[in-house]
Amino acid sequence: MKARDLSVLISVILIIAMLVIPLPTWLLSFLILCNISLALIVLLTTMNMKEPLEFSIFPSLLLLMTLFRLGLNVSTTRAILSTGDAGEVVKTFGSFVIGGNVLVGMVVFLILIIIQFIVITKGSERVSEVAARFTLDAMPGKQMSIDADLNAGLISDKEARERREKISSEADFYGSMDGASKFVKGDAIAGIIIVIVNLTVGMIIGVTQLDLSFGESATHFALLTVGDGIVTQVPALLISTATGIIVTRAASNGNLGEDITSQLSAYPKMMYITGGTILLLGLLTPISSMYTIPIALLLIVGGYLVNRKPVQDQEELEEIEEELHTDEMKSPESVVNLLSVDPIEFEFGYGLIPLADTNQGGDLLDRVVMIRRQLAIEMGLVIPVVRIRDNIQLNPNEYRLKIKGSEMARGELLLDHYLAMSPGTDDDIIEGIDTIEPSFGLPAKWISEDMKEQAEMLGYTVVDPPSVVSTHITEVIKSNAHMLIGRQETKQLVDHLNESSPILVEEVTPNPLSVGEVQKVLSKLLKEKISIRNLPIIFETLADYGKMTNDTDLLTEYVRQNLARQITHQYLNDENSLKVITISGKVEKMVADSVQQTEHGNFLSMDPNDTQEILTSLASRLEDLTLMDQVPIVICSPAVRMYIRQLTERYFPNVPIISYNELEAEVEIQSVGVVNVS
Numbered sequence: 001m002k003a004r005d006l007s008v009l010i011s012v013i014l015i016i017a018m019l020v021i022p023l024p025t026w027l028l029s030f031l032i033l034c035n036i037s038l039a040l041i042v043l044l045t046t047m048n049m050k051e052p053l054e055f056s057i058f059p060s061l062l063l064l065m066t067l068f069r070l071g072l073n074v075s076t077t078r079a080i081l082s083t084g085d086a087g088e089v090v091k092t093f094g095s096f097v098i099g100g101n102v103l104v105g106m107v108v109f110l111i112l113i114i115i116q117f118i119v120i121t122k123g124s125e126r127v128s129e130v131a132a133r134f135t136l137d138a139m140p141g142k143q144m145s146i147d148a149d150l151n152a153g154l155i156s157d158k159e160a161r162e163r164r165e166k167i168s169s170e171a172d173f174y175g176s177m178d179g180a181s182k183f184v185k186g187d188a189i190a191g192i193i194i195v196i197v198n199l200t201v202g203m204i205i206g207v208t209q210l211d212l213s214f215g216e217s218a219t220h221f222a223l224l225t226v227g228d229g230i231v232t233q234v235p236a237l238l239i240s241t242a243t244g245i246i247v248t249r250a251a252s253n254g255n256l257g258e259d260i261t262s263q264l265s266a267y268p269k270m271m272y273i274t275g276g277t278i279l280l281l282g283l284l285t286p287i288s289s290m291y292t293i294p295i296a297l298l299l300i301v302g303g304y305l306v307n308r309k310p311v312q313d314q315e316e317l318e319e320i321e322e323e324l325h326t327d328e329m330k331s332p333e334s335v336v337n338l339l340s341v342d343p344i345e346f347e348f349g350y351g352l353i354p355l356a357d358t359n360q361g362g363d364l365l366d367r368v369v370m371i372r373r374q375l376a377i378e379m380g381l382v383i384p385v386v387r388i389r390d391n392i393q394l395n396p397n398e399y400r401l402k403i404k405g406s407e408m409a410r411g412e413l414l415l416d417h418y419l420a421m422s423p424g425t426d427d428d429i430i431e432g433i434d435t436i437e438p439s440f441g442l443p444a445k446w447i448s449e450d451m452k453e454q455a456e457m458l459g460y461t462v463v464d465p466p467s468v469v470s471t472h473i474t475e476v477i478k479s480n481a482h483m484l485i486g487r488q489e490t491k492q493l494v495d496h497l498n499e500s501s502p503i504l505v506e507e508v509t510p511n512p513l514s515v516g517e518v519q520k521v522l523s524k525l526l527k528e529k530i531s532i533r534n535l536p537i538i539f540e541t542l543a544d545y546g547k548m549t550n551d552t553d554l555l556t557e558y559v560r561q562n563l564a565r566q567i568t569h570q571y572l573n574d575e576n577s578l579k580v581i582t583i584s585g586k587v588e589k590m591v592a593d594s595v596q597q598t599e600h601g602n603f604l605s606m607d608p609n610d611t612q613e614i615l616t617s618l619a620s621r622l623e624d625l626t627l628m629d630q631v632p633i634v635i636c637s638p639a640v641r642m643y644i645r646q647l648t649e650r651y652f653p654n655v656p657i658i659s660y661n662e663l664e665a666e667v668e669i670q671s672v673g674v675v676n677v678s
Contacts (some may be wrong), residue, residue, distance in 0.1 A: 001586075006370065007326070014062065015064070015067050015068050015071045016083065017071075018031075018071035018072065018075050018411070019071050020343070022078055022079070022082075023073070023075050023079075023199060024086070025079060025085055026087065026088075028072070028076060028079060028086060028087040028089075029076055029087040029088050029089040030087045031072060031075075032072060032076075032087070032090070032232075033089060033229075034230045034234050035065075035068060035069060035232075036231070036234060036235050036237070036238075038235075039238035039239050039242075041235075041240060042058075042065070042236075042239060042242045042477075043238045043239070044240070045242075046058070046245045046285065047245060049246075051169075053166065053169055053170060053173060056169065058177070058242075058243075058246055059176035059177055060176075061557070062239065062243065063307065064186050065185075065235075069232055069235060069236060070187065070190060070230060072229070072231075073194050073232055075199065076090060076192055076228045076231075076232075077228070077539060079675045080198055080221070080224045080601065081198070083206055084205075084210060084220065084224070084531065086224055086227070089227075089231060090224060090227040090228050090231055091223065091224065091227055092226055092227070093226075093227040093231050094222075094225075094226045094227025094230070095227070105112065105222065105223075105226045106222065106226060106338060108226075109195070109226050109230060109233070112194075112229075112230070112233050112234075112237065113191065113192055113229075115237070115323065127339075135170055135171050135174045135175075136171055136174075136175070139167060139171055142163075142167050146160050146163050146164060147160075148541060154369070157496060157499070162306055164433065165483065169550075177246070178613055180537070187236055190473040191229065191232060191233055191236065194226075194228075194229075194359055195225055195229045197221060198229075198308030199225045203217045203218055203336075204222050204659060205217075206220060209521075210257070213306050214415065218646075221571070239678060251321040253460070253573075257300065266305035268303040268304070268306045269303070270303075271299045271300070271302055271303030274297070274302055274305045274494070275296040275297070275298075275300040275303065276300075277551050278296040279292060279293065279296035282296070283298045289552075291513060296600070298425065310598045336544050341404060341405040342387040342402075342405075342418070342520075343384035343385075343391070343404060343405055343476065343484060344383070344386075344387065344402070345388075345402040345403075345405075346386055346387070346399065346400075346401055347389055347390070347391040347395040347399065347400050347401075348388075348391065348394065348398070348399040348400075349392075349394040349395050349398045350389055350390055350392060350394075350396055351395055351396030351397045352388055352397060352413055352415065353398070353468070354397075355415070356388055357465060359631065362466075363466060364388065364469070364470070364613055366472070367387045368388065369472040369476070370470075371383070371386075371470060371473060372385075372386070372629060374474065375474065375478065375481070377524065378478075378482050378531060378532045378533075379478065379494075379532065379533065379535070380532040380534070380535065381481055381485055381489070381493075382486065382489070382492070382527065383421070383481075394563050394677040395412070395416040397412050397415075398410065398412050398475065398480060399412075399413065399469060400667055401473060401476050401477075403476075403477075404484075408476050408480055409438065409472060409476045409553070411434070411469070411472055413468060413469060414433070414446045414465065415465050416448075417432070417446040417447060417448060417449075417465070418446070418447055418449065418451075418452050418455075418462050418463065419437065419445075419446060419447075419464075419465070419468050420432060420445050420447045420452075420455045420461070420462050420463075421443075421460060421461040421462075422442075422443060422445075423444050423459035423460060424458060427458050429447065430447060430451060430454065430455050430458065430460065431451065432445030432446050432447035433445060433446040433452065435470075438468065438472045439468075439471045439472045439474075439475045439558070446464070467575050479529075479653075479654075481526040481527075481529075482523040482524070482526040482527035484672070485522055485523055486519065487515050487516055489600050490518055490519040490522060490570055491515055491607075493535060494509060494518065496535075497536065501536055501539070504536065504543060508539050508542045508543050512546040512547050512550065513542060513546045513555075516556075517552055518542065521542065521556050522538070522540070523536075524552065524557065525554040525556060528645070528656065528657075529561065529656070530560065530566075530567065530570075531566065531570075533615030534566060536545060537559075537562055538559050538562075538563070540560045541555075541558050541559045542559070542561070544558075545558045550599055553601065553602070554677065557638065557641065557642055560658075560659070561638065561659070564661065564663060564664055567662045567663070568662070568663050568664045571608060571631070571656065571658070572667065573631075575666035576666065576668065577635060577669070577670055578663070578667060578668070578669050578670065579625075579630050579633070579670045579671075580622045580633045580634075580635040580669060580672065581618070581625065581632065581633065581634045581635070581671070581672065581673040581674070581675060582620070582632065582634075582635055582636070582671045582673070582674050582675070583634065583635070583636035583637075583644060583675050584677075585615075585673075586676060586677060587614055587675055587676060587677055588636060588637055588639075588640050590610055590614075590677070591606065591640045591643050591644060592639060592643075594607075594610075594643075595607040595643060602648050603646070604647060606647070611647065611676065613678070614675060614676045615645065615647075615648070617675045617676055617677060618622060618634070619652075621672075621675055622652065623675055624672070625673065627670060628672070632655050632656075633655075633658065634648070634655060634656070634657045634658070634675070635658055635659070636657065636658075636659060636662075637659060637671070638659040638660065638661045638662075641657060641658070644657050645657045
């Protein structure tokens with residue numbers, strides 16, 4: 001056991017011994033001064049902390065110090081009643097407070113008791129109760145906020161755990177403070193009772209046993225009682241004040257002294273007004289000007305000095321920032337920083353600044369947070385932070401979205417208009433600027449606000465500019481999600497899964513599959529817009545088949561088949577059926593015969609004429625489906641699915657290719673077209 005721990009244990013044992021063992025007066029005096037010193041240390045510590053959890057031991061410490069103080073009370077009471085002497089410290093405090101007048105001394109002592117018991121202790125007790133109740137009530141909301149930030153990618157798993165632990169610690173702390181405040185209240189009551197006992201019984205003992213007259217006995221024991229009360233109530237008052245400070249303290253960046261001085265001096269003009277008021281008080285009332293003028297001058301001069309300080313601080317801050325920027329530009333590492341590329345960048349012209357400026361009502365930043373949250377739920381991928389900046393090289397109403405430094409989309413917005421998409425037949429009544437809806441390429445018009453209500457009545461879909469751009473960002477990121485998942489992002493997903501399923505992760509990585517191979521499987525799924533949120537099923541499949549092969553194309557097919565329920569519901573319509581385009585057996589045989597097997601994997605090598613014929617037939621079937629307002633889905637056998645995908649992804653990237661094994665058995669499949677060749 002460490003010496004520090006041993007000293008605390010010995011101190012507790014000595015406190016208990018004080019309750020039953022008489023102590024010499026010199027030791028009592030020494031312990032009384034130690035008690036005052038400890039109380040002062042506790043008070044100053046609470047004033048210098050930034051948040052209550054920095055002094056989390058306070059409830060337990062409060063109990064020990066209360067026990068110590070009560071032990072001293074018992075010891076001094078024993079000494080007063082048995083020998084009529086409680087040591088030099090008690091006698092000195094009593095003589096100093098009484099000042100030759102017993103009645104005045106008793107009144108001063110009673111005032112101290114009232115201040116502690118009614119003002120500070122009662123207030124601290126009430127604040128502790130309210131703080132404990134509010135902290136417990138707020139726990140579910142805080143937990144939900146942490147989960148939301150974690151899902152949106154604003155914080156890491158480690159930060160989420162730290163915040164949850166802090167919330168739990170706060171609840172425990174304020175619950176403990178609610179109980180500990182009762183110690184302070186009980187201590188104040190005990191102090192009053194002990195004083196009454198010391199004074200009453202002491203006077204009786206003085207008259208009956210010490211042969212003192214009634215007046216001498218009253219004076220002597222009043223001095224000792226007041227002295228004993230003062231030396232115990234002063235530290236009790238300090239501890240009560242510390243309790244009040246700690247339960248009323250809100251978390252901030254500074255200690256109590258910094259907060260008081262900075263916040264009281266935040267409005268220098270108020271110091272001018274207060275100084276003027278005090279000056280008028282001296283001039284217009286009988287109060288002597290020798291009191292009011294110095295105070296008024298002090299307030300006015302203080303307000304002037306405080307008013308000058310922010311200007312000086314701002315100038316010094318600008319100089320420091322300029323020096324740091326200059327030093328940074330001179331350093332060799334400054335060029336290296338230019339090499340970093342943001343995963344996602346959204347740039348816009350100066351005409352679209354109100355979109356992102358919260359002071360002008362722009363909510364683009366909030367929308368981006370919701371987009372990241374939505375994609376995390378839909379795709380199972382934590383999207384990196386989107387870098388939003390203006391670009392004077394773009395047209396005023398133009399914007400563009402870049403992923404990994406490459407431009408992926410571009411569009412234009414008219415902030416004072418609405419985008420109206422036709423229900424199928426245009427109406428000449430609706431006038432506007434013809435355009436193309438950026439997310440899905442549909443014909444649309446920019447209409448004025450006056451035309452909005454009329455367009456909605458005619459069946460047009462009317463969307464405001466922020467919704468247009470947020471939808472465009474969502475669709476572009478969703479289409480290119482496979483570019484955003486690298487090895488680092490995969491490692492984060494694996495670590496997250498490891499918290500709940502460590503054995504499953506252990507069976508997959510690092511053997512038989514590396515993080516890079518897992519990343520390729522996840523990337524291939526995302527490329528075909530298959531959500532990877534259900535990581536346990538994906539890893540179960542990789543654990544089953546990873547020992548047989550490390551071909552990521554083949555592993556992806558196995559994973560897709562195990563995700564059959566998810567894929568089925570992704571494309572299923574309200575009628576519990578799927579209308580699909582099937583690949584004929586002839587085409588499937590042509591594709592299977594064209595597969596070349598090499599040591600680096602299998603790939604499709606088909607005659608260009610055959611390829612063109614298959615693509616032409618598929619394009620014709622897709623056009624027929626579009627005219628029928630049906631979502632195009634192509635279905636084929638599992639053996640050739642990935643090769644059909646390789647064949648069509650360049651020309652029809654958004655057309656899903658699924659196999660029969662990726663559909664649930666109870667789903668009705670209706671073939672509305674067949675891809676065939678002559």
